[in-house]
Amino acid sequence: MPSTTKKLAIASAAFAMFAATSSGALAQKKYDPGATDTEIKIGNIMPYSGPASAYGVIGKTEEAYFKKINAEGGINGRKINFISYDDAYSPPKTVEQTRKLVESDEVLFVFNPLGTPPNSAIQKYLNSKKVPQLFVATGATKWNDPKNFPWTMGWQPNYQSETQIYAKYILKEMPNAKIGVLYQNDDYGKDYLKGLKDGLGAKAASMIVMEESYEVSAPTIDSHIVKLKSSGADVFVNITTPKFAAQAIKKNNEIGWKPVHFLNNVSASIGAVMKPAGFDAGQGI
Missing domain, CATH: 3.40.50.2300 (Response regulator)
Structure with missing residues (x-):
């Protein structure tokens, strides 16, 4: 094989290999922590114990609903991994459990955390981490502050x-x-x-x-x-x-x-x- 032809063949093979590996890399989708092609991790804080434990049924109901969604195939093929922790309606405990959800469990967002004092305790932290504090289970007027807390979204009538x-x-x-x-x-x-x-x-x-x-x-x-x-x-x-x-x-x-x-x-x-x-x-x- 002439030298020039040999070099071209080697170069062509190398380019083909590069193209194949590059296309594979490009095909790998990028998601935030807590989301993959097969799973969505959702964090939740609920008072399963303590003075507001009557609200614990809300977390149990949400868990049952997400199990129903998973049994029906999930969301576009993704199963929901619902991780719900007890904070006993105690703000210091809320902070501890939220840090666990974000830094250890690496959830995509914190959904429907309950109570005004507990949510007040974690609002700045979640916004600093750019982790959505989504549909908070409290009707306080303070949740409607997108300028200062763009990652917090209220839900209940105030x-x-x-x-x-x-x-x-x-x-x-x-x-x-x-x-x-x-x-x-x-x-x-x-x-x-x-x-x-x-x-x-x-x-x-x-x-x-x-x-x-x-x-x-x-x-x-x-x-x-x-x-x-x-x-x-x-x-x-x-x-x-x-x-x-x-x-x-x-x-x-x-x-x-x-x-x-x-x-x-x-x-x-x-x-x-x-x-x-x-x-x-x-x-x-």
Whole structure:
């Protein structure tokens, strides 16, 4: 074989090999951590224990739904790997579990993490890591801040809008109402309270006769209910999570306090609130 022809043959073979290996490399798709051609890793934080454990059923329901999706073939051939950890509704624990999801499990995003205080604790971290904090299970107004937290997306109707609706109804139907408020002493409770006051406007100061706050670590809110009854309030705005909502309904019934009772939607559960409180005790809410 002439020298020039031999060189061309070698060069052609080398180019063919390079083209083959290059096309293979180009064909390999690039994904963020948590996604492959066969799997999507989804992280979740839920209070399976602690004072808000009634919400744990949400995580179990999501897990069951994703299993159904997988059984039906997944999403475009990808199976969902749903990794859900218990944070006991404790922000320090939320931070610990979220770091585990991001840095150890390497999830694609954190989906539907529950609670205003827990989500507040991880918002800056997830945004700094550019890991989506997707469809947070809390209605606080703070989640609508795409300028400062573009990786956080809310989902629920916001709490302030809800209590503004209650306030509008009270002003129309009970303009002389004496309102007693029980609220959780954190961003969740304060958001609801602000909405109520904004909705009542100039009349908030005169219509709200007592505000009682409780800590989520408290074993009971019975004493707060007794104080609210003694205030003479004839309207009760109940801004509580399920455990305390059930306690409030039960205690109201025990002491014979029968105000017009507004219960926030985060505790509008038959199984977690109305049943343990006693169906008879919850009539008229």
